[in-house]
Structure formats: structure tokens, C-alpha cells
Amino acid sequence: MSLFDIHLLGAPVLRTRSREIADVDDTLRRTIDDMFETMDAAEGVGLASNQIGQTDRVAVVGVDDTRLVLINPTIAHAEGSTRAEEGCLSIPELFGEVTRAEHITLHAINADGEAYEHAAEGLLARAIQHEIDHLDGILFIDHLSILKRQMLLARWRKEYKGKELIRRFRPASTE
Numbered sequence: 001m002s003l004f005d006i007h008l009l010g011a012p013v014l015r016t017r018s019r020e021i022a023d024v025d026d027t028l029r030r031t032i033d034d035m036f037e038t039m040d041a042a043e044g045v046g047l048a049s050n051q052i053g054q055t056d057r058v059a060v061v062g063v064d065d066t067r068l069v070l071i072n073p074t075i076a077h078a079e080g081s082t083r084a085e086e087g088c089l090s091i092p093e094l095f096g097e098v099t100r101a102e103h104i105t106l107h108a109i110n111a112d113g114e115a116y117e118h119a120a121e122g123l124l125a126r127a128i129q130h131e132i133d134h135l136d137g138i139l140f141i142d143h144l145s146i147l148k149r150q151m152l153l154a155r156w157r158k159e160y161k162g163k164e165l166i167r168r169f170r171p172a173s174t175e
């Protein structure tokens, strides 16, 4: 097991649409294990392929006791709308209120290569929608008003000016 580096806002890979995965093999399963480990180390509730510098259609989500592997995920059904504050491991320390569907039905493939369906609401539904966005090259800031987005981006540029667009993790990091 090892931790991935997380790519930050400004890295082109975050704006790339990830490709459908044809085969679920051991290499992919190892990647998924390391994605979960990285997500936990970063104290996030989800992590998508693009964030680790890859462009395969896979993400992981972990909210409370529910841990889901999302290979080629789609939202088959969405209902209601809810607004809540959202952040992203690729845009540390910046948050904004995003409107998302309240109830969703996810269709995806798991690490065993089996298609499954999962009904979700609340934070889990939000995390799934956020991660699927990542696979399409979309970030939560894209859902904000222009004014709010410009405010966050100005803060981002100030904080991260001249810094590397990557966040490196070491096991047992206390950052």
C-alpha cells in the first residue's frame, strides 16, 4: 500500500475527462486500495482518478460506514435539491455552498467487476456527485456564482502563488 500525491487546482489533469474502464484487473484493484488509503490520510470523503494524476474512470467514496468503489459511475436517477458547504482535497482550505440533487441512484462497477446500484442521500449523495464531476473534469467551484468563484480563486492565487500544484503525503503525516 502507498499514498498517492494529490494534484491541486491548476493541474491540467483536473480538467480532463477520464476514460471508461474496460477491465477490472489487479492493477486497478491496487490503485483503488491506495486511493482509499490516500483519501483516509487526507481525511476526505472521496477521491477521484484525476486527483491522483490518472484519467481512468474510477473514484472512491467513504462516508460513515459506507465505502464505495465507483468504476464507470453514472447517476441513473436524481431527485430534489439541497445546498451545503463543499470542499475538495485538490483545493485545500477553500469552501463554497453547492446545490446538489438530494436523492440519487448510483449505477457503477465495484472492485470485483460487478455492476451494482446504490441509493444515496445527504453527504453520501453529495460526495458521489462531486466525484463523478471530477471524472468529467468539473470542480465544485464551477457550481458557484461568478462572484463567489472569483473571490475563492483570488484567495487561491494568493496562497498558492509559485507553489507546486501537487500535495504530497507521507504515512502518519500530521499536516
Ligand code: CO
Pocket: 087, 088, 089, 090, 130, 134
Ligand atoms: Co474534490
